[in-house]
Amino acid sequence: MNEMHHRMARTCMVYTSAALLALLPVTACGDATEDVPTKTVDTSALQPGSYPTEPRNVADRKPANAASIREAIRLAESMPLAMEVDKQYVYNQSSSGKIYAPELPPQQGDSVWVENFGAVIPGLVVGWTSNAQQREDFALGRNIDQTVLRFSNPDQAKHAAKVLSEDNRKDSPAKRDVRIPGHDAAISYVTEQDSVVTWMPHDDLLIYTFVTPGLEVPPDVDYVIGMTKTALDKNIEMLAGYQRTPTDEMPDLAIDTDGLLGRTLPVDDMNKSGATEGVYSPHAALHLRGRADVLKRAFDDAGVDLVADAGARVYRSSDSAAAYRLVAALIDQLDPRYETTDAPAGMPEAKCFKKSDRRSSRFTSIPQFQCLFTNGRYVAVVDAAQIQDLHQKASAQYLLLTDER
Known part of the structure; x- marks a missing residue:
C-alpha cells in the first residue's frame, strides 16, 4: 500500500x-x-x-491466545513509549497497543503485514506496536511507528527483516537507501514522501520504525534519519530489560x-x-x-x-x-x-x-x-x-x- x-x-x-x-x-x-x-x-x-x-x-x-497476550504485554513493559524517544510524541494513535502472536498475526493494513505471514515468515512468538504523533491531528505533525516482533531465533528475525522490507518496496518505493548511524544491521530507506522506514534485526527481535517528516518545505530528512537512530537506540536500551519467557513455559504464565x-x-x-x-x-x-x-x-x-x-x-x-x-x-x-x-x-x-x-x-x-x-x-x-x-x-x-x- x-x-x-x-x-x-x-x-x-x-x-x-x-x-x-x-x-x-x-x-x-x-x-x-x-x-x-x-x-x-x-x-x-x-x-x-x-x-x-x-x-x-x-x-x-x-482462551488459546491468553499466554501469547500475556507475553506480549510483558514485551510492552520493556518497550519505549514514543515520548521516551522524544518528549514531543505524546498523542498515541488508535493502532497503538496492538498485539501480535501466531494466533494474532499482522492483518492487512498493519505496518508489518505481508500476505500469508505465518507461511513466509516463520517463528513469530509475540509482538507489540506503539505509535504516536506530535499533534492531535496526525496530518499536521510528525509521526513515529514502533513495532517489535520476537522470533524463536535470530536467523528468523533476520529473515523477517528481509522479507518485510522487500515486500514494502512494492507499494512504497524507495527514493534512496540510507544508513542509520550505529546500526549497520538495519535495512532502511527514504520513501517517496520523505519518511524513513526501517527494519532492524537485534538478537531474536525485529525492531521496525516508521518516522515521518513534519510540514516543513523542503522536508527535513536529516531530522527523520536522526529520529530513527534515536528510536533504535532507545529500543535496544530498554529491550535489554525484557526477560523472555521460554516458549514452552508460556502456557504456564499467570x-x-x-x-x-x-x-x-x-x-x-x-x-x-x-x-x-x-x-x-x-x-x-x-x-x-x-x-x-x-x-x-x-x-x-x-x-x-x-x-x-x-x-x-x-x-x-x-x-x-x-x-x-x-x-x-x-x-x-x-x-x-x-x-x-x-x-x-x-x-x-x-x-x-x-x-x-x-x-x-x-x-x-x-x-x-x-x-x-x-x-x-x-x-x-x-x-x-x-x-x-x-x-x-x-x-x-x-x-x-x-x-x-
Missing part, C-alpha cells in the same frame, strides 16, 4: 479500548476527601441484564494479577479477530490510547498500579479519593463529540456520555455510549452501542467490583 494509505490505515482503525483516552488531573491538589462522591449506589436498583456479576477464574476458561481481570467484564467474543484481554502495568498501559504524558501524570497522581482491559477497562488506584480524581481527569479529556446522557438506575454518581453530531478533528472512532464510575479504589469505564446495553454493562461491572453485596 502507498504511504498515505499506510498512515490512514493505522490512524482510522476501529477502537479497541477507546476509553484509555488522554487525561489531565484536574483535582490533584487540595483536600482529597472533598473529591469523594456523596451519593451512594443502590445495588438493589442495578439491572445487569445477562452480564456476569460474579468474579470469574480466568485460568479455568483460558494471565491475571490479584484477580483484577476476573473482576472485569469479559470480552464478548474472544474468537473475534484481534480480540484481546489482559492486565497491564502502568507503563504498558501508557502505550494504549490518549496522551501518554498527561495519562502518566494522572496515573502517578492516582497511584494507579494495575489496568485491566477486556470487555471494560478497570484501573486500580491507591484509594477512593484517588479514584474519583482519576474519573474527573478522564472526563476532562473526553472526545469533544461526547455530550452527557442518563446514568444507570441506582448509580447517581456515574458519568455517562453519548456521541453527538458535533464535528471533530480527531480521526479515531469512538463508542456511541460510555460511562465512567468508581467503586472504592477502582475506576471502571464501559462502552456500548445502545444505552440500555451501556446501563446493563455498568451495573454488572459495578457489582463485579463489589466485595460484599
Whole structure:
C-alpha cells in the first residue's frame, strides 16, 4: 500500500479500548476527601441484564491466545513509549497497543503485514506496536511507528527483516537507501514522501520504525534519519530489560494479577479477530490510547498500579479519593463529540456520555455510549452501542467490583 494509505490505515482503525483516552488531573491538589462522591449506589436498583456479576477464574476458561497476550504485554513493559524517544510524541494513535502472536498475526493494513505471514515468515512468538504523533491531528505533525516482533531465533528475525522490507518496496518505493548511524544491521530507506522506514534485526527481535517528516518545505530528512537512530537506540536500551519467557513455559504464565481481570467484564467474543484481554502495568498501559504524558501524570497522581482491559477497562488506584480524581481527569479529556446522557438506575454518581453530531478533528472512532464510575479504589469505564446495553454493562461491572453485596 502507498504511504498515505499506510498512515490512514493505522490512524482510522476501529477502537479497541477507546476509553484509555488522554487525561489531565484536574483535582490533584487540595483536600482529597472533598473529591469523594456523596451519593451512594443502590445495588438493589442495578439491572445487569445477562452480564456476569460474579468474579470469574480466568485460568479455568483460558482462551488459546491468553499466554501469547500475556507475553506480549510483558514485551510492552520493556518497550519505549514514543515520548521516551522524544518528549514531543505524546498523542498515541488508535493502532497503538496492538498485539501480535501466531494466533494474532499482522492483518492487512498493519505496518508489518505481508500476505500469508505465518507461511513466509516463520517463528513469530509475540509482538507489540506503539505509535504516536506530535499533534492531535496526525496530518499536521510528525509521526513515529514502533513495532517489535520476537522470533524463536535470530536467523528468523533476520529473515523477517528481509522479507518485510522487500515486500514494502512494492507499494512504497524507495527514493534512496540510507544508513542509520550505529546500526549497520538495519535495512532502511527514504520513501517517496520523505519518511524513513526501517527494519532492524537485534538478537531474536525485529525492531521496525516508521518516522515521518513534519510540514516543513523542503522536508527535513536529516531530522527523520536522526529520529530513527534515536528510536533504535532507545529500543535496544530498554529491550535489554525484557526477560523472555521460554516458549514452552508460556502456557504456564499467570494471565491475571490479584484477580483484577476476573473482576472485569469479559470480552464478548474472544474468537473475534484481534480480540484481546489482559492486565497491564502502568507503563504498558501508557502505550494504549490518549496522551501518554498527561495519562502518566494522572496515573502517578492516582497511584494507579494495575489496568485491566477486556470487555471494560478497570484501573486500580491507591484509594477512593484517588479514584474519583482519576474519573474527573478522564472526563476532562473526553472526545469533544461526547455530550452527557442518563446514568444507570441506582448509580447517581456515574458519568455517562453519548456521541453527538458535533464535528471533530480527531480521526479515531469512538463508542456511541460510555460511562465512567468508581467503586472504592477502582475506576471502571464501559462502552456500548445502545444505552440500555451501556446501563446493563455498568451495573454488572459495578457489582463485579463489589466485595460484599
